Amino acid sequence: MNYIEKFIKSSFSIDKNVVTDCFLHYDKNRDGFLDAHEFEVFLNDTFSDSGGTNNIQYEMAAAILKQLDEDQDNKLSKSEFYKSWRYWLKYVLNPVTALLVIDVQNDFINGSLALNGYPAGHDGYDVIPVINKMLGEIPFDVVMYSKDWHPPNHISFGENVKLRPLHETSKVSSDDAKVGDTVVFRGPPITEQCLWPTHCVQNSKGAEIHCDLKIVEGSYVVNKGTNPEVDSYSAFWDNNKLSQTELVNLLSKHHVTDVYVCGLAYDVCVGFTALHSVEHGFRTVFIEDACRGVTQEGMEKMSDNLKGNGIVIAQSNEVKNLVEARHRNLQLGLQAAKNMALGREMAQSRPSVI
Numbered sequence: 001m002n003y004i005e006k007f008i009k010s011s012f013s014i015d016k017n018v019v020t021d022c023f024l025h026y027d028k029n030r031d032g033f034l035d036a037h038e039f040e041v042f043l044n045d046t047f048s049d050s051g052g053t054n055n056i057q058y059e060m061a062a063a064i065l066k067q068l069d070e071d072q073d074n075k076l077s078k079s080e081f082y083k084s085w086r087y088w089l090k091y092v093l094n095p096v097t098a099l100l101v102i103d104v105q106n107d108f109i110n111g112s113l114a115l116n117g118y119p120a121g122h123d124g125y126d127v128i129p130v131i132n133k134m135l136g137e138i139p140f141d142v143v144m145y146s147k148d149w150h151p152p153n154h155i156s157f158g159e160n161v162k163l164r165p166l167h168e169t170s171k172v173s174s175d176d177a178k179v180g181d182t183v184v185f186r187g188p189p190i191t192e193q194c195l196w197p198t199h200c201v202q203n204s205k206g207a208e209i210h211c212d213l214k215i216v217e218g219s220y221v222v223n224k225g226t227n228p229e230v231d232s233y234s235a236f237w238d239n240n241k242l243s244q245t246e247l248v249n250l251l252s253k254h255h256v257t258d259v260y261v262c263g264l265a266y267d268v269c270v271g272f273t274a275l276h277s278v279e280h281g282f283r284t285v286f287i288e289d290a291c292r293g294v295t296q297e298g299m300e301k302m303s304d305n306l307k308g309n310g311i312v313i314a315q316s317n318e319v320k321n322l323v324e325a326r327h328r329n330l331q332l333g334l335q336a337a338k339n340m341a342l343g344r345e346m347a348q349s350r351p352s353v354i
Ligand SMILES: [Zn+2]
Pocket: 148, 150, 156, 199, 200, 225
């Protein structure tokens, strides 16, 4: 049995002898430290997507080591390695996962903002069987559904453009503005806003979650976009970051370390939710085939943005292995190391037997 298997079998109790044996095993030159090359071998044995030795691999090893290396001498001492098991490896091997299902509502599927009327020509309904399959098969620790939930006088509705004065920098006047245009409201604060058809009005049929989507027991619903004065693409913050929903508190309450996002739409609400998730320090996975988008160009741009921010883009058939930590992804390993370096210990209530 290798060291990692022993650690998992022991329910993550940290046996100093096992950690010491592991350290000595990888400290090939016996200098009392793991340098980046020695640490790379450890990563190869620990992370399932790390096979083979190449430059990218070495760079990733060095990047993770840098986060775990408290005294920044480019190598891990025995005590730094020991701490890494406690504050990093434990979360890599035993994550607490949440699935966020974003805005799978009637208006985006067959209502006023149905995606099939937009350039990418996607059918929003197509995410439902993919999400239902995941909900049936994958043991997420917690599931949350977001709803776009606007008051009738919401700033994002084209028909409301005359309710608020425009700023002088707005390229379109309120007389000419139509759905699809971007205008600038005077505020305060000055607010750039894409105008959408009226959609997801609170308590309307269009705002209901589609009836074919599975709602799991014990799950939560988070409403967003409730402030008439500001739009909210992300399920965390509004677009001006003036206010937050209760999402981050709910995730913290459940000691979530890893957030998986899916739903509608790829290049708008799901993408921005993923970006804010990683900003909050959650290891974040974007489930690409469980999303549908507005424009091809927007999706490509969002995909680059997600990758550039350390978010892992996965397909739904890869998610079970990630959730069960059978597949251990290096990018997520780096994110966990960054959290450790920042002193974040999001899963404090996990039984920690030392
Ligand atoms: Zn909206």
